[in-house]
Amino acid sequence: MNDARFIAADWGSSQLRLYLCDGSRVLDECSGPGIATARGGDHAGILTAAIAPWRQAHGTLPLRMAGMVGSRNGWIEVPYLECPADAAALRASLQRFHAQGLDVAIVPGLACTNPQGAPDVMRGEETQVFGALALQPALAEGRRVLALPGTHCKWVHLQDGRIQRFQTSFSGELFELLRRHSQLVVAAHDKPHDQAYDAEAFGFGLRRAQAAASLGHVLFEARSRQLREAMPAAAATDFLSGLVIGSDVRGALGLLGWQADGLEIGLVGAPTLCVRYAQALARQGYATASLDGAQCALAGLRTLTID
């Protein structure tokens, strides 16, 4: 069974999370400094120190990574792979190297060119996508659409298990900027996007996003409705979330030219955030099925680098 053991790393800008995995089971986990802190420093040393107890107990284990760690400001820049791309193409393009006795593989990000020559990129989400396909093999059949809500939501087109193209929307980061730094919602700073929400206020935001000409012209309603209609501040935050996610869903559907022809859309992300997207998509007539993003990330590393 030792062959199935590996260490998975999620090295985000503010935190390093490491998982000791045995197949699909997580045996242990630990953390370290984010990639922004580590920039220009001794990445291998940080990793070696963090996993020292695991090495003592289990010997040398493969270290498998995806995401920011392979970006320009990460550890080692791993070139993007162009779409269309399937799991085999990613497996063939892993960046493999040894450093301070570590056996490392980093999954490359993906790039694609959208209509009118617009470039798009992802790093990390490709691993979640192929993890989702490993967990739900039916997703690898025919035409599929996955949405991966998060800081930047990725709308992914799959054909027979191959990522054809994808479109990034800025909704997660935008909502955080508006919630934390804007004049729209002053009193509700303590309620992040992925927590429990007021489905009615959120649904009202969805309806307004649908009716409005553009997001920029409807955002101020989160403020004016507090001033003129005594909308409570907490509800205004969920109303704002509805505006942003409603605009995301509406724009993505428009971009991709979909029709509500019984297509089920796969959601991969934090469960509490997927619930919001499911509500927004249901309003447009789409069924959804959600998978946990963190589980998909581990499954993706396993299927792309171990199995």
Next chain:
Amino acid sequence: MNDARFIAADWGSSQLRLYLCDGSRVLDECSGPGIATARGGDHAGILTAAIAPWRQAHGTLPLRMAGMVGSRNGWIEVPYLECPADAAALRASLQRFHAQGLDVAIVPGLACTNPQGAPDVMRGEETQVFGALALQPALAEGRRVLALPGTHCKWVHLQDGRIQRFQTSFSGELFELLRRHSQLVVAAHDKPHDQAYDAEAFGFGLRRAQAAASLGHVLFEARSRQLREAMPAAAATDFLSGLVIGSDVRGALGLLGWQADGLEIGLVGAPTLCVRYAQALARQGYATASLDGAQCALAGLRTLTID
């Protein structure tokens, strides 16, 4: 000539600016703490201290104010006046009072109800609008559209000198949030919206905003074009400005159902910001004429509270 003398106040959240005016001339100016600092404190005392030298030289002068000072978190809340509203209606609704020997008048803000019952509000811009009409009497004839770019851009419909309705767009604050706090443009934090700009990169942003389905799905290009097309960071900031202003102009034109029938759009704001809006509107076939927002504010206080 003493009748024409007054003190105009622009009490923003971070700073109080006071102007000693004689008709249309500014004789002197000074500053004090912002309304956010003053909240719950001694507003009259702050003003009295700031203008003490002017009182010694000129005696008691009328103090005339508009904007945030009349908001819920300002000095005294002045109820919004409903649109349609003209200068006479604002003059009749001034909030007049005396405090610590100060002879104060505050111009009320305006409220309106846009399609689908969406409420909108402004405080301060109404004074700039009627200042613009005082400076350019032709604007009071027939159907006119003014745009007041700033933190929140107000698109104002005028009919024979009366504000019929208006629509707020969030573009100024949105751009500042993206420029200062987002992952889109990391290296160009020092270039605010109202400074000199790269008209070519900005124009590229305008074209992308026009082509894209929605703002949220095109914003990430400010990052992906740096990664994939070596777009310089400074150009990316102006590209981003083009995306935001292009989306604002496109959305406003869509909302208002305008046609490019030779309508000249008046721009009232910081000159360097008006230049960007003029470029964006010219792309849509609209001629523009710009007025300095600060001058319009003083002219507005004069025409609404003194003349």
